[in-house]
Amino acid sequence: MAVGGMGSWVREHVWEIPLRRYLSLGLAVVLVAGGVFGVRTLMREVRQCAPGVSRPAGGTECLGVATGPYDFKQDRFSKVVESIRKENDSLTGQKSDPYVTVALMLPFSSQETTDLNDVEHQLQGAYLAQYWANHNREDQSPKIRLVLANSGTGKDTWKTAVHQLEGMTGGKDRLRAVVGIGQSTDPNEAAVRELTEHRIAVVGSSITADTLANGQPGKPNPFPGLARVAPTNADEARALAYYAKANPNGNKAILVYADPGDPYTNSLKQSFGTLLKGSPYTSVLEQPFTPSESSTDFRDIKHTVCDTPPDTHTILFAGRHADLQQFVNVLGGRGCKEHSFQILTGDEASYLTYDKDLDQEALQQNLTVLYTSLAHPDAWVDDPPKTGGSTDDYYVLKGLLNDDKRGPIGSVALDDGQLIIGYDAVRLAVEGIRRAVVPQGEDIPALNSVGNVWPRVVGSLRVPGASGWICLDRHGNPYDKAVPIVKLTKGGAQFVQLAWPKGKALDKSGCLKPA
Missing domain, CATH: 3.40.50.2300 (Response regulator)
Known part of the structure; x- marks a missing residue:
């Protein structure tokens, strides 16, 4: 090979090596960029559950x-x-x-x-x-x-x-x-x-x-x-008070309430306070429980319930349905089963109608749960x-x-x-x-x-x-509004009677000019 030819060959191949590197690097950038775009597109597809519904980043719900x-x-x-x-x-x-x-x-x-x-x-x-x-x-x-x-x-x-x-x-x-x-x-x-x-x-x-x-x-x-x-909870409690007056069960009551509460439990507790003032019941004691520690608190309250005087038969419960379920289960194992109690509570008890975790046998142990339902098919x-x-x-x-x-x-x-x-x-x-x-x-x-x-x-x-x-x-x-009083039973919910916040049903003229 001539000297001139050798120089030409060197120049061509010396430039060819970096060119290949640049081409490879450029191709890698394109592939990476495409991969990122593809991943982002895939993530969007995965997050979209249906038209109008998606799963936010880091979330599990659609x-x-x-x-x-x-x-x-x-x-x-x-x-x-x-x-x-x-x-x-x-x-x-x-x-x-x-x-x-x-x-x-x-x-x-x-x-x-x-x-x-x-x-x-x-x-x-x-x-x-x-x-x-x-x-x-x-x-x-x-x-x-x-x-x-x-x-x-x-x-x-x-x-x-x-x-x-x-x-x-x-x-x-x-x-x-x-x-x-x-x-x-x-x-x-x-x-x-x-x-x-x-x-x-x-x-x-x-x-x-x-x-x-x-x-x-x-x-x-x-x-x-x-x-x-x-x-409202206040109206439900008023209807419950009228029912209690017509169907008294002892003359003393225990108030069990969630602390801290939420809009439902707080207003229910306040309404029960009004009920006590306008009903046959007087309060024996108040027993707060912490929702996050309710299972432990209820074990203590169970003994307190059994320590109440014999003429105490009513428990006013201001708590959510999950807490009520645990409370009923705990009372099913109380030591004073010969002492009958009725629990009066709000409409959230209806959630327990089909709750498989509720101890159905507890409802057969001198324990009655009555609540104000929003509606009932037998009403x-x-x-x-x-x-x-x-x-x-x-x-x-x-x-x-x-x-x-x-x-x-x-x-x-x-x-x-x-x-x-x-x-x-x-x-x-x-x-x-x-x-x-x-x-x-x-x-x-x-x-x-x-x-x-x-x-x-x-x-x-x-x-x-x-x-x-x-x-x-x-x-x-x-x-x-008509308020059905309902009894929680083994495997269902039994209609008891209708009650009214004003003590009696509206007539047509009463509905014409509500206060």
């Missing part, structure tokens, strides 16, 4: 508003979710029939069996009310589209669904009401506050805390546009009162349950009252939507006009609920 069919990985929801899908699909594309959206907001991703029972039954009731609204003979408008909003189970998980709901009031969604909400907790109170601040009407199904209501002393309207179908069947509700109103729901034309909803259970109250909540929402002001040139009501209807749900304009008349006061709270 949160948001399911705008299509999604059962939140709960087989128990699948049949009714599919029926809702078919009903919703029948509304789209019908120019002659305008529709609006109602969102059912509950903790659909809960892993607690008692919570899931509640959610399932309210979901079934909500669909039955949607079906009634869209297919009853009156053929009213607008039609009702139903979507599921998962509030989750964490302190702040409600924010995802609520923020989505706030953006669904326009466009094709036309959201006009949110129903359900669930238990009276601090997160749910925050969710209701934000929804109503955005002028979205809210209908609470099972919230009962006095603090999660309008018309509070010094706070007349903290939740503008909120209505409820369940009585309006045998010899019901002439006012305050009717058998015919309840049998509208029964007819829907027996209707072969509506879609399947899965196994039905009515004893806990949750299906009934879920149905009534949507019925009230539909009432507000269809009586609200429709702006000129529009085919659906204005957003803020739905909540303005609540003070006018009185007299003959009341809602004929399956749980009793829904007659609202000017703050959106049920006025003298």
Whole structure:
């Protein structure tokens, strides 16, 4: 090889080596970048559970508003979710029939069996009310589209669904009401506050805390546009007091309460204090328990209960259903089983109707659990009162349950009252939507006009609920609503009798001008 040729060869190959390195490095960068992009895309796909519902980074729950069919990985929801899908699909594309959206907001991703029972039954009731609204003979408008909003189970998980709901009031969604909400907790109170601040009407199904209501002393309207179908804890306690006066059981009572409490337990404790002043009972002692240490506390309280005088037969319990379940189980093993006791408590006891962890034998050990239920299937069947509700109103729901034309909803259970109250909540929402002001040139009501209807749900304009008349006061709270007194039994819940916060049922004129 000539010298000149050698130099040329060296120059070519010396430059070729770095060129290969740069090409390799560039290819690696492209591959890495593509890999990162692919991973990010894959992560987005994994986090999205369904249209409108996703799993936040670091979270385990699928949160948001399911705008299509999604059962939140709960087989128990699948049949009714599919029926809702078919009903919703029948509304789209019908120019002659305008529709609006109602969102059912509950903790659909809960892993607690008692919570899931509640959610399932309210979901079934909500669909039955949607079906009634869209297919009853009156053929009213607008039609009702139903979507599921998962509030989750964490302190702040409600924010995802609520923020989505706030953006669904326009466009094709036309959201006009949110129903359900669930238990009276601090997160749910925050969710209701934000929804109503955005002028979205809210209908609470099972919230009962006095603090999660309008018309509070010094706070007349903290939740503008909120209505409820369940009585407040104070009203439940008043109804319980009237029942206690007519059915006294000894003259001394023990007050067992959660400390620290929450909106539900605190208002229930306060209401029991009022009950003691206006009932045959006088308080022997008060026994607080710490919810996080309740199993230990209840073992001590069990001995205190047995140490009370023989004429003490009543225990007033201001606690959540999980604590009540443990308390009943502990009392089932008390040493003074010859001494009979009755526990009087609020509506959360209904969660124990199908609780497999409840010691059923404890209920056979001279121990009775009576509670104020939100609804019961036997309340309006045998010899019901002439006012305050009717058998015919309840049998509208029964007819829907027996209707072969509506879609399947899965196994039905009515004893806990949750299906009934879920149905009534949507019925009230539909009432507000269809009586609200429709702006000129529009085919659906204005957003803020739905909540303005609540003070006018009185007299003959009341809602004929399956749980009793829904007659609202000017703050959106049920006025003298029927309160079923229910006994927790082995394997079920037995209706005892109806009671009333005012001592007697409303007549038509009383519902016309609630105080």
